[in-house]
Amino acid sequence: MKLNKKPNILFFFSDQQRPDTIGCYGQKLDVTPNLDKLxxxxxxxxxxxxxxxxxGPARACIQTGKYASEMGTFRNSIGLPRNEKTMAHYLxxxxxxxxxxxxxxxATTLEIPGKKDIDYKDKPVPPAYRGGYKDYWLAxxxxxxxxDGHGGYLFDGNMKKxxxxxxxxxxxTDFVLEYLKNRKxxxxxxxxxxxxxxxxxxxxxxxxxxxxxxxxxxxxxIPKDLEGTGGDWKWNYxxxxxxxxxxxxxxxxxIGELEKQGQRENTAIxxxxxxxxxxxxxxxxxxxxxxxxxxxxxxxxxxxxxxxNTKVKELVSLIDIAPTVLDIAGVKKPSPMKGASLRKLxxxxxxxxxxxxFVQICETEVGRAIRTDRWTYSVAAPKLDGWDYASSDVYxxxxxxxxxxxxxxxxxxxxxxxxxxxxxxxxxxxxKYMKKAGExxxxxxxx
Numbered sequence: 001m002k003l004n005k006k007p008n009i010l011f012f013f014s015d016q017q018r019p020d021t022i023g024c025y026g027q028k029l030d031v032t033p034n035l036d037k038l039x040x041x042x043x044x045x046x047x048x049x050x051x052x053x054x055x056g057p058a059r060a061c062i063q064t065g066k067y068a069s070e071m072g073t074f075r076n077s078i079g080l081p082r083n084e085k086t087m088a089h090y091l092x093x094x095x096x097x098x099x100x101x102x103x104x105x106x107a108t109t110l111e112i113p114g115k116k117d118i119d120y121k122d123k124p125v126p127p128a129y130r131g132g133y134k135d136y137w138l139a140x141x142x143x144x145x146x147x148d149g150h151g152g153y154l155f156d157g158n159m160k161k162x163x164x165x166x167x168x169x170x171x172x173t174d175f176v177l178e179y180l181k182n183r184k185x186x187x188x189x190x191x192x193x194x195x196x197x198x199x200x201x202x203x204x205x206x207x208x209x210x211x212x213x214x215x216x217x218x219x220x221x222i223p224k225d226l227e228g229t230g231g232d233w234k235w236n237y238x239x240x241x242x243x244x245x246x247x248x249x250x251x252x253x254x255i256g257e258l259e260k261q262g263q264r265e266n267t268a269i270x271x272x273x274x275x276x277x278x279x280x281x282x283x284x285x286x287x288x289x290x291x292x293x294x295x296x297x298x299x300x301x302x303x304x305x306x307x308x309n310t311k312v313k314e315l316v317s318l319i320d321i322a323p324t325v326l327d328i329a330g331v332k333k334p335s336p337m338k339g340a341s342l343r344k345l346x347x348x349x350x351x352x353x354x355x356x357x358f359v360q361i362c363e364t365e366v367g368r369a370i371r372t373d374r375w376t377y378s379v380a381a382p383k384l385d386g387w388d389y390a391s392s393d394v395y396x397x398x399x400x401x402x403x404x405x406x407x408x409x410x411x412x413x414x415x416x417x418x419x420x421x422x423x424x425x426x427x428x429x430x431x432k433y434m435k436k437a438g439e440x441x442x443x444x445x446x447x
Contacts, residue, residue, distance in 0.1 A: 006095065006329055007304055008267040010254065011192040014247055015055065015103065015199040016286065017273040019298040020223055021244040028221050031245045034252035035271060035300060042269075042302030043346055045312045049357045049371055050275040051319045053287040053294040055199075056105045057362060058274035058318060063087055063106070063131055065322030065337030067437035068360055073106075074390040075362040079118060080106040080131055085334065087322050088132035088190065094331045097187040099136030101175050102154075102194035103143040106131060111387070121145045124159035133192070135185075138162060138175055143196045149208025167210050169197050169243070173250035177257050190329070193254075198243030198277075200236070200286065209242020217241040225293050225408040226281060233279035240277075268303030268328045272321065283364045288386070290369035290378035290399055291409050295359055303328050305343050312345050315371065317357045338436065358433035362386045368395065370430050376401040376409065377426040379444055391439050397423060397447040414447045 019025035023036040024044055052058045056076040057068040063086040068074050071081055080086075088098040107120040107129040120129065121142040130137055137157040140146040146153050153163040154175075164171040176193055183189065200207045209217075217238040226233050233240075251271070258264040277286050278293035287294040299316065305328070320339035327333070327341035345353060361367030361378070365386045369378035378399040381392030400414040400423060413419050427444045435441055 006188045008188045008263060009091075009096075009190045009303075009325060009328060010258075010267055010269050011190070011325070012251055012254070012269060012271045013102075013192065013194045014244075014271075014273040015194070015196050016275060016277045017198055017244060017247075017298060018223070018276045018293065019296055021198070021241060022298050024300075025298060027241075029217060029219070029241065031217070031241055032248040034248045034255065035298075038251075038255075038269060038271065038302045039300045040309050041307060042300055043306045043308070043310050043312060043342075045299040045301075045316050045342065047313060048272065048297050048299035048316045049295045049318070049359065050297050051317045051358060052360050052362070053275035053289065054285075054363055055274055057360070059105055059194075060084075061318050062274070062321050065319060065334075065339050067319065067338055067358075068362075069391060070338075070438045072390065074360070075387055076105070077108055077110040078112065079109040079129060082128055084131075085336070086131040086133075087325050088134070088192075090326055090331055090334065091190045091329055092132060092134065094329055095187055096190045096329065097135045097183070097185045098133050099179060099189060099191045100130065100133035100194070101136075101138045101179065101191065102140075102172055103196050104130070104139045104141050104194065105143075107141045124155035124161075126159070127157075136179060136183075136191070138179075139194075144199070144202050147196075148201050148204060149197075167246065168208075169195055169210075169246040169250050173253055176254055180254075180257050180261065188329075190325075195247060197247055198240050207236045207239040207243060209239035210246050213242025213245075214238045217245070223293075225291070225410075226279060227408075229281040231279040231281035233281070236279065268301070268306070270303070270321070270325065271298065271300045272318070273297050274318070285364050288361060288364040290359060290361060290367065290371075290376055291401075292371075292376070292403070293409075295357075295369075295371065301342070306346055310346065312342070314345050314350060314353055315355070315357050315373065316342055316345070319358075356429060356433070358430075358437065360437070362390075365398075366390070366392050366395075367398065368430060368434060369399075370426065370433060371403075372426075372429075374402065374404050375422070375426060376403060377423065377430060379427070379430065391442075393440065393442050395442050395444045397427070397444065400426075420446075
């Protein structure tokens, strides 16, 4: 196949994956050899964070480069507004063939007062709700509703059901390979591949690794933040690692096909996830908190301008993904995007790079947080339901962690009077970010 001047872009997207499941981030077991190899010739971002640690809002932020509060997508089951421009819109305009395979999670809108429910959870997503992915579509809005770990169905671009049998990660990858083998266009492609794994299968209330996962990964090293806690990690972690191992094997399959076609060197690969997982050790959810176990995410980019076995230590956010992808394609960052291209850090130009990442938290609470080099500072709205309310005029300090002395965030310092001045300083920085995200300036009170 003829090589394009502009690089192809493959976006490999997992769901709810902790960085410590990956070898280059410290995993001791042989879980991710293909991703580790990709990082050795690319760029590993050591401190990447989600700006909204729950599935739907995080996806909205990735696709648009805007904060969830700007779009109203503050929780799950609020679809991406139809007038929002995504990476697909901008790349299509720049001459790319744009395609999407897997979990979408941005079409359904439910339980908004005064508005009619729009429910595509287990139905085909109409073209107007696909975020500009107009050239190829094979997806389900809420994939855990249309499948489980071992079979189910998606919907194609003509809204026809496409059934599959077998382990879900393998079958989704089969669809990816089918796309790569059969595409006829001479345009460069932007293909967003969104897996559900290693997210738990909601209706089964467990993580569904491939057969043999429990035995293969039974000797896992307990992550320090989980050590000595409750939650559901003890019986789920081997399958969780099994999911991650399967993702890695299938990443290898895709890379192999690109190599077979002579397209590997001309294809940028971005690997990341939407948020982490604390296995119900911080709240009743699996995420939706300010803790690193919720917000710290893997991010590996292997692309033109992103080479060299480099480890970037600066704080980066999912809000930076869209401008980075556009930069790889040679497209200037649109003014509505709040983040910045990560190429700046890779090229060594670190001047004026932000010193914090901003996090909006929903569902379990109406929360806001910043993660600095040293501190995690979080506030929550008193008495407001995180499902019903997007923001608040009043917040109360909830967490303060010293991430240098307490890297696993076991000791909450928010009530310690010795940190009163620090909390005041951090609250001012947090409010600055809230205003940049289009929120009103709130009052923040001591915990």
